[in-house]
Amino acid sequence: MALNNCLTMSIKTTDKRDEILDAAEILFAEHGFEAVSVREISKAADINIAMISYYFGSKEKLYEEVVNRKLISLNQLQMHLNKLPTYHQQLITCLDILLDKLIERRNFQNIIFREITVNQRTKMSDKIASALHQNFQFIADIIQKGIKNNEFKKVDVNLTVMSVFGILRMYVTSGNMACRIMNLHQSEDIFSTTNKKRLKTHLHEMLTNHLIN
Amino acid sequence: MALNNCLTMSIKTTDKRDEILDAAEILFAEHGFEAVSVREISKAADINIAMISYYFGSKEKLYEEVVNRKLISLNQLQMHLNKLPTYHQQLITCLDILLDKLIERRNFQNIIFREITVNQRTKMSDKIASALHQNFQFIADIIQKGIKNNEFKKVDVNLTVMSVFGILRMYVTSGNMACRIMNLHQSEDIFSTTNKKRLKTHLHEMLTNHLIN
DNA sequence: TTAACAATTAAACAAACGTTTAATTAAATT
DNA sequence: AATTTAATTAAACGTTTGTTTAATTGTTAA
Numbered sequence: 001m002a003l004n005n006c007l008t009m010s011i012k013t014t015d016k017r018d019e020i021l022d023a024a025e026i027l028f029a030e031h032g033f034e035a036v037s038v039r040e041i042s043k044a045a046d047i048n049i050a051m052i053s054y055y056f057g058s059k060e061k062l063y064e065e066v067v068n069r070k071l072i073s074l075n076q077l078q079m080h081l082n083k084l085p086t087y088h089q090q091l092i093t094c095l096d097i098l099l100d101k102l103i104e105r106r107n108f109q110n111i112i113f114r115e116i117t118v119n120q121r122t123k124m125s126d127k128i129a130s131a132l133h134q135n136f137q138f139i140a141d142i143i144q145k146g147i148k149n150n151e152f153k154k155v156d157v158n159l160t161v162m163s164v165f166g167i168l169r170m171y172v173t174s175g176n177m178a179c180r181i182m183n184l185h186q187s188e189d190i191f192s193t194t195n196k197k198r199l200k201t202h203l204h205e206m207l208t209n210h211l212i213n
Numbered sequence: 214m215a216l217n218n219c220l221t222m223s224i225k226t227t228d229k230r231d232e233i234l235d236a237a238e239i240l241f242a243e244h245g246f247e248a249v250s251v252r253e254i255s256k257a258a259d260i261n262i263a264m265i266s267y268y269f270g271s272k273e274k275l276y277e278e279v280v281n282r283k284l285i286s287l288n289q290l291q292m293h294l295n296k297l298p299t300y301h302q303q304l305i306t307c308l309d310i311l312l313d314k315l316i317e318r319r320n321f322q323n324i325i326f327r328e329i330t331v332n333q334r335t336k337m338s339d340k341i342a343s344a345l346h347q348n349f350q351f352i353a354d355i356i357q358k359g360i361k362n363n364e365f366k367k368v369d370v371n372l373t374v375m376s377v378f379g380i381l382r383m384y385v386t387s388g389n390m391a392c393r394i395m396n397l398h399q400s401e402d403i404f405s406t407t408n409k410k411r412l413k414t415h416l417h418e419m420l421t422n423h424l425i426n
Numbered sequence: 427t428t429a430a431c432a433a434t435t436a437a438a439c440a441a442a443c444g445t446t447t448a449a450t451t452a453a454a455t456t
Numbered sequence: 457a458a459t460t461t462a463a464t465t466a467a468a469c470g471t472t473t474g475t476t477t478a479a480t481t482g483t484t485a486a
Contacts, residue, residue, distance in 0.1 A: 030332045034247035048435055110330045116390050117323045119243040129390045159415040162394045166383030167376045177329050177342045181375045202372040209422040261465055
């Protein structure tokens with residue numbers, strides 16, 4: 001196998017592998033795992049169909065790599081957030097960064113959220129649910145601390161975080177639907193700086209009213 | 214064809230047809246359109262595989278019927294809501310009813326929301342987006358009237374409704390994930406009366422703080 | 427330069443797919 | 457009771473699926 005000897009060939013193999021992963025990610029995000037054939041992927045990545053088995057073993061394992069390589073973790077933010085004086089600012093900052101990451105990886109988010117609604121591949125959806133739960137807990141902790149600190153009201157923390165994730169998810173993964181919702185012309189970009197700002201402002205106001213006022 | 218003569222046979226054919234539709238809905242909701250084979254559907258509905266083509270023409274047309282027959286419309290609520298004295302009460306009532314409907318049809322909701330994130334079958338997702346948009350507009354109108362009436366603050370109406378839909382969607386379609394979020398034991402039912410009440414209370418408080426206080 | 431290994435290819439594989447056929451049973455109509 | 461129509465079936469259809477094979481080309485290292 002090519003992969004056992006990564007030291008010598010690492011640069012080149014990684015390139016090809018990543019091209020396949022990138023092409024597969026886009027197709028999986030657009031149409032779903034089952035709807036995409038390995039032949040389509042091989043065409044999109046401009047490689048021979050046998051290369052997929054050669055590099056990844058199977059279509060399913062390719063999919064697993066597509067998912068694994070882009071799971072977002074917020075944990076590395078902790079130190080940066082600790083510098084901020086209030087939990088309110090920590091929360092807002094954290095959510096702003098999360099939104100940017102989600103938009104940047106919106107293709108991937110389609111995959112993620114489709115996977116947790118589908119009772120296929122339970123191992124994979126457990127892993128995804130676990131990763132999401134980490135981020136969930138990260139934000140829940142901030143709110144929890146804010147409540148203990150009397151900075152926030154005593155809200156239902158879990159449902160508050162669920163709401164935030166629900167709002168972000170709706171915005172990031174709804175494509176055509178989100179356009180209609182925000183009353184945009186089809187040409188306009190939902191993820192433009194202006195519209196991102198609009199969502200952030202809305203989220204800030206909503207959360208501030210919910211947690212503080 | 215059997216379908217051309219519905220007057221005489223309506224009762225019986227409808228029965229069989231509905232059994233197929235019910236079985237298909239569950240499978241499509243659990244695994245997605247492409248992941249389900251007509252053979253699986255025929256087994257689940259306990260009918261011969263050829264009956265699917267016989268009744269519906271094709272797997273795709275079966276899917277379209279599965280979707281079409283259960284799209285929710287809020288419009289019939291209007292008269293009932295008009296009796297309520299405040300827009301705030303109209304909003305809360307409307308959302309409570311919507312949540313009940315969504316939970317009752319949660320299998321179907323998985324299909325709906327998967328469809329609008331997938332760039333397959335554009336005709337169908339346009340239709341779904343249109344149906345969702347109607348319900349969206351219905352709630353947006355209530356908030357809009359409340360603002361004109363000085364009952365509500367001047368919030369971003371579209372994003373407020375998007376948030377509500379996002380929250381409900383997250384709750385209804387996240388299965389395993391929602392369990393973790395709400396800190397429930399695996400045995401406990403996310404959609405029990407208690408938990409439904411918990412979500413409604415949270416939603417009421419959040420919206421009231423956002424729109425009024 | 428040559429031997430060894432990695433990368434790439436076209437072709438073939440069996441299995442599963444959605445759909446159709448032709449025959450049969452059941453029901454309704456005359 | 458005879459005839460027409462509907463419902464149901466098992467088997468086969470041609471494609472497409474993911475994967476593997478065996479041969480070939482490229483690259484690396486001795």
